[in-house]
Amino acid sequence: xxxxxxxxxxxxxxxxxxxxxxxxxxxxxxxxxxxxxxxxxxxxxxxxxxxxxxxxxxxxxxxxxxxxxxxxxxxxxxxxxxxxxxxxxxxxxxxxxxxxxxxxxxxxxx
Numbered sequence: 001x002x003x004x005x006x007x008x009x010x011x012x013x014x015x016x017x018x019x020x021x022x023x024x025x026x027x028x029x030x031x032x033x034x035x036x037x038x039x040x041x042x043x044x045x046x047x048x049x050x051x052x053x054x055x056x057x058x059x060x061x062x063x064x065x066x067x068x069x070x071x072x073x074x075x076x077x078x079x080x081x082x083x084x085x086x087x088x089x090x091x092x093x094x095x096x097x098x099x100x101x102x103x104x105x106x107x108x109x110x
Contacts, residue, residue: 002069004030009053013062023047023058023065030070036088044070045092055086073107 004027006017018024026040036044044067047058056068071086074093078101087093090104 004065004067004069006063006065008062009059009064010062017063018061021060023060026067027065030067036070038091041088041092042095045087045096048086049096072109075103075105075107076101077103077105 006024006027008017022043026036026044029036029040044058048054048056048067048071051057051059053059054064054066056071057064057066059065068086070088072089074085074087074090076083076085076093076097078097078099080102084107085093085097087096090106093104094101
C-alpha cells in the first residue's frame, strides 16, 4: 500500500510540516500500519470534502496531507443529481453528506 504523504503548497508555510495536528497524527497512524477507527474515517472524509484546495488532501498551515491511498471515489445520487465524491468508505460518506441519499456507487480507488 502507498504511503500518505505531506507536501508544501504555499510559499509562506513553515519549513517543517506541522506535527501536532490531527491530520499529521492520522498520517503517522496510516503509514505505521495502524487501523483507522470510525471517528478517524469520518474526519478524513469530512475534511477532504470541505476544503477548496484539493479533492484528496487535508490542508494544514500551508502543508497538504495527501490521503489518496486510503480514499475511494464514489458517485452519489442525491435529489436527482449525481456527484463525484472521495471518501474512506460508504458509511463515512453518509455521515459527511447532509440530506437524503438515493444511491451510492463505488467507482474505485484514486
